[in-house]
Amino acid sequence: MATDRRKMIVEAAGKSFSMFGYKATTMDQVAKLAGVGKGTIYTFFKNKEELFEEIVSSLLKEMKAEAEAVIQPELPFAENVHRALYRLLEFRSHHQLMIKLIQEEKEMGTLAVSEMLQHIESEIIAYLKEKMKAAIAKGAIPAFDPEITSFLLFKMYIALVFDWEKNHEPLSSERIAEIMKALLLKGLSQ
Amino acid sequence: MATDRRKMIVEAAGKSFSMFGYKATTMDQVAKLAGVGKGTIYTFFKNKEELFEEIVSSLLKEMKAEAEAVIQPELPFAENVHRALYRLLEFRSHHQLMIKLIQEEKEMGTLAVSEMLQHIESEIIAYLKEKMKAAIAKGAIPAFDPEITSFLLFKMYIALVFDWEKNHEPLSSERIAEIMKALLLKGLSQ
DNA sequence: AATTGACCAAAAAACTAAAATGGTCAATAA
DNA sequence: TTATTGACCATTTTAGTTTTTTGGTCAATT
Incomplete structure (x- = not known):
């Protein structure tokens, strides 16, 4: 069939x-x-690239679904970031592809891969941005520029998950989610 | 002579x-x-690599001096980050070399350059870490792991200065310093 | 004693030949 | 008639070879 x-x-x-x-x-x-x-x-x-797109877009759909499954609008924003992040990090299969793509971009610079990573990045940031706008509208978080803030959130995530372990022992999912929650919650004030 | x-x-x-x-x-x-x-x-x-090291380490020395010149221990930590960052960002000559090295690592993967960027990163992070430890000892900021926090601070800085402008209009020095200060000061709470 | 640039081994670039790959489509199977 | 296939081809990638460039040396020169 x-x-x-x-x-x-x-x-x-x-x-x-x-x-x-x-x-x-x-x-x-x-x-x-x-x-x-x-x-x-x-x-x-149609061709190899379209097959690739299918794989990646279904990955993105899955990730979104995973996030939605644990987010609870009535919880604090930082808490939801924690939950979604932790859930996502537990799905190693998602990561396997991301790891491979990031590696391939770095050491071979494959164009199709660069473009796809760019696409994944902008999808995730766009998603974060919407969540953030909603939180701002509800007065749950301060009204920083959501474009910049979601960009930074994403970069922090990448740094903790993929860059940190270049020079250190990898952080556990729990630890990563904890760190981001703590930083987002209070910043470095007091 | x-x-x-x-x-x-x-x-x-x-x-x-x-x-x-x-x-x-x-x-x-x-x-x-x-x-x-x-x-x-x-x-x-001794060789080309040592000449390169001389250039880079004098750059690092200059950067440290620039930072020290504006930091005032009695000011809040986030305010000092703001001041140091802003001062550093105004020195385009420092940046020219960094930009070129980051570009060269990305598109040619020159080993000596990768190693040097790694070295620069760890120097800056070590510097941040010391400042942070002092601030924690004074009770000026919460006692998060300084290694991780300074790592994240550095990655945020790189993201705002070098990554943001891949898809957006570059941010002004003032803006960058402002964003980091705001995020560090309050996080995304309230 | 300090400086130099012709010189050399080693590395990189340019070039070429051979192999591998994405995509097609006439032949085949269902 | 329709879905599936894999031999086939143009194009790209890789491997192998030659040529050029470059980092580093050192005998000659200042």
Whole structure:
């Protein structure tokens, strides 16, 4: 059945991109892994890049769903950041792809990957920005520029998750979520 | 006179590294620009990498001096961050070299440059960490882990100065300093 | 004693040939 | 008739080779 084949392809591509990155994933490989002929892939996806987009956008959808599942509007903003972050960090499969893509961008500079990371970044920031605007409207947080603040929130997250462990022992999910909550809650005042 | 020659070399190298980066700066070029024979460079510096180190460490020294000049221990911590940051940001010459190095690391991955950026990062973070420890000891800021906090402070700074302008209009020095001060002062609470 | 630049080994760049890959489509299977 | 396939091809990537450039030395010169 057509739907089954499509699912097989998406699954195979997802695994392959996560394991080998974009460049090192070949269409022949994906076809073999999915157990279909190479041509079949092209009945569902215009080209490799569109297949990649499918994988990434479903990842983003999943991440959004995960976040929504734990956010409770009546809780303090910082608490929700903590909950969403912690939940997200527990999904190692999400991370596997992100790690691979970040690595590939750094050491090979693959254009399609750079563009996709850029896209992921702007999606996440846009999401944060909306949450933040709502919180400001409710008077729950001070009215800083939400564009800049969500940008910074995202960069802090990336720094803690991906940069910190270049020179230190990795931080646990709990620790990361805790740090961001503490900083956001009180800043460094008093 | 020997001192004069050395100064000429350092000046020439500084300009060249800032304009062309590490890789694209040749020793012949530096010699010509400094108006000395190439061999003369090697009477002052063991090799290209040591010349590079001289440039960078004098940059770091300057930056430290600039910061010290405006920091006033009796002011609030966030206010001092604001002052130091603003002062630093006004020195475009410092930045020219940093910009070039960050760019070179990204698009050519020159090893010597990566190592140097790593070194610069750890120097700045160590400096921040000391300041932070002192502030904690005085009870001026909460006792978060200074290693992590100074790491985050640095990453925020880099994000605002170098990453923000990839997709937005650059922020003014005043704005950047203001944002960091506001966030550090109050966080996103209330 | 200090300085230099021709010189050299080693590294990088340019070039070329060979292999791999994305995408197509006539043949095949369902 | 429709969905699927994999041999095939143009293009890109990689591997191998040659040429050029560059960091560093040191005998000659100032």
